[in-house]
Amino acid sequence: MLTLVLGGAASGKSGYAESLVLKTALPRYYIATMQVWDAECAARVEKHRKMRAAKQFETVECPLHLENIHLPARGTALLEDLGNLTANELYDPAGAGENAASAILRGLDQLAGQCVHLIVVSNEVFSGGADYAGDTGRYLKALAQVNNALAARADHVVRVxxxxxxxxxxxxx
Structure with missing residues (x-):
């Protein structure tokens, strides 16, 4: 089963997605997409890792290339979040670059095949207008492409x- 959870900043989408996972049996995986750039990021990651461990999540760090994930057993995975992953794949020199959307969708398909239930968190796009400076439009278009394709494939689509x-x-x- 595939669930896409969308929402704006601080909408409660992450908490809602996590509540869905907590209704499921073990094992529970948290696919973390944030890249760790500095000590502040590292401290944030460690804080969240401890919070999730208390809820019986196994954290899998994956800031790039979802297709490289191999879960040890079938269970429920929560991917947090597509916005980070899209930016990483677009802008990191080791990422997929212009092929970010298609690479992410292939990785999501591969990941979903390893899960009983995959819950994916993503940001809303273009709800604040369409006039963006610099390269922001490219990022938003790639994320919208992933969101739209994932919504078409999903069993559940929920906006928080x-x-x-x-x-x-x-x-x-």
């Missing part, structure tokens, strides 16, 4: 607004 889940596809669990 002010902590309230609104289902666009499938029914609330």
């Amino acid at each position: 607004v002010c902590g309230i889940p609104v289902y666009y596809k499938g029914v609330e669990k």
Whole structure:
């Protein structure tokens, strides 16, 4: 089963996605896409890792190349989040560059095949307008491409607004 959880910044999407995982049996995997650039990032990652461990998540760090993930057993995976992963794949010299959207979708397909349930968190795009400076438009278009394709494949698509889940596809669990 595939669930896409969308929302704006601080909408509650991550907390809602995590609540869905906590309703499932073990094993539980947290696919973390943040790149660690400095000590502040490292401290944030360690804090979140400890919080998730208490909830019986096994954290898998994957800032690039989802296709390289090989989960040890079938279970539920929470991927947090597509916005980070898209930026990493677009802009990191080791990333997929212009092929970021297609590489991410291939990786998501491969990851979903290893899971009983895959829950993916992503950001809304273009809800704030369409006039963006610099390379931001390229990033938003790539993320929109991934979001749209993933929504078409998903069993459930939910948008979280002010902590309230609104289902666009499938029914609330």
